[in-house]
């Protein structure tokens with residue numbers, strides 16, 4: 239493991255900028271100019287956690303000229319959005335299908351920074367299938383936002399006329415922003431707004447609650463309203479759905495290369511156990527399972543439960559207790575995925591929403607990730623927010639998934655199931671009950687020269703890759719602020735279009 243020069247005992251004394259130098263003067267010993275330092279050149283940072291938050295923070299900091307060491311506990315990048323070789327089926331699988339949307343400007347910004355944005359496959363339609371096979375396709379039309387989705391909703395066979403009326407009424411009400419401090423749950427709001435059982439089951443529970451990975455009665459209304467506005471109202475661009483055309487961890491090889499080309503490093507299998515602050519230099523020493531690392535700045539980009547375990551291993555500081563109390567208020571929601579390999583093609587669809595059954599989403603991985611060259615077809619089925627499904631054994635879950643899949647795609651009955659895998663992620667996401675914002679800290683940490691990142695940080699977004707990428711960009715901005723080198727990494731939101739511009 240390489241120790242950055244500036245952190246060894248023989249390192250030149252670093253003088254405080256900007257008070258002592260003008261921009262073109264050179265720093266004693268290092269030869270760096272003050273403007274180098276202002277831009278972060280010659281400065282070092284350790285980023286703990288190689289998930290989307292850690293990678294986006296690390297790459298933004300490397301972009302600002304810092305030498306970054308990204309430290310990851312596992313042998314690959316991606317965290318909760320990653321791929322690995324599953325020993326049971328000897329295939330590279332994503333731990334779960336991950337989708338993004340056009341409104342995920344920071345995630346797209348991160349992909350663009352590392353040069354992989356073209357590997358995202360975009361689609362604007364969503365096919366809903368009823369048991370028996372009847373299909374309804376939701377998607378945009380030429381009408382201005384928020385009316386662009388109306389024609390497809392009006393012709394969707396999956397909803398009755400009464401369902402459609404109540405859905406349109408709800409959409410209209412949600413065109414106005416909901417106060418972020420509202421203590422109402424989505425469920426109570428839907429009941430007040432007279433939603434039919436069909437609208438509840440086939441839209442609110444299946445599409446919205448599953449996107450937020452919770453029960454309608456546990457989801458804070460402002461988070462649900464945000465999803466509705468971004469995905470269905472603001473513009474067709476914001477609601478376009480993206481999926482990686484390569485396994486997720488392959489997507490991040492761009493991040494590894496990006497960091498190495500800028501003098502950084504990625505340390506795998508190096509779980510961080512503790513961190514120490516040097517009071518004199520205000521630099522950090524981080525103890526990992528693979529050895530010690532040193533840097534000027536520290537970014538902790540780990541999930542909340544890992545942060546809770548790290549807290550006692552960090553230096554005492556005012557604010558640690560308050561952070562611990564915030565973390566305690568967080569809870570996890572599970573997501574399961576069933577991976578099925580058949581000897582033949584089951585459907586021409588790339589993806590679909592499956593109505594009225596335990597399985598919710600179908601992703602045709604053979605089509606979405608054509609590089610796999612799989613014989614027959616590989617489908618992934620995703621079940622969100624279901625503790626009941628997560629409690630099933632592997633055999634029970636796979637049997638149920640195949641049985642239900644037959645109801646949507648008759649080809650399953652004649653096909654041979656070659657192999658199957660079940661992935662249960664019991665700590666998939668954090669839940670967003672009313673009041674959760676008070677438990678989401680900002681990037682500022684209780685310690686000097688140390689910032690926080692992770693999807694659970696205060697980004698205003700639910701537990702998603704976009705929230706993680708935003709938190710990473712905010713963390714990088716906070717480190718640059720320590721350097722008096724103000725940089726903007728946060729990508730602006732997509733502007734609402736059409737009539738939504740005046741909302």
Ligand SMILES: Cc1cc2nc3c(=O)[nH]c(=O)nc-3n(C[C@H](O)[C@H](O)[C@H](O)COP(=O)(O)OP(=O)(O)OC[C@H]3O[C@@H](n4cnc5c(N)ncnc54)[C@H](O)[C@@H]3O)c2cc1C
Nearest residue numbers: 287289290291311317318334336337510666692693702703
């Ligand atoms: C099954 C599933 C489906 C999902 N579907 C979607 C979706 O469709 N769309 C979407 O946007 N989001 C989805 N999410 C949520 C999304 O994956 C997360 O919000 C996001 O990936 C979180 O990123 P993160 O970097 O904040 O945290 P993580 O991904 O958890 O990254 C933290 C990293 O820190 C590492 N780490 C932990 N402890 C240490 C340590 N001590 N030392 C060093 N490293 C450590 C971990 O190994 C990990 O790599 C899904 C999540 C799951 C699990």
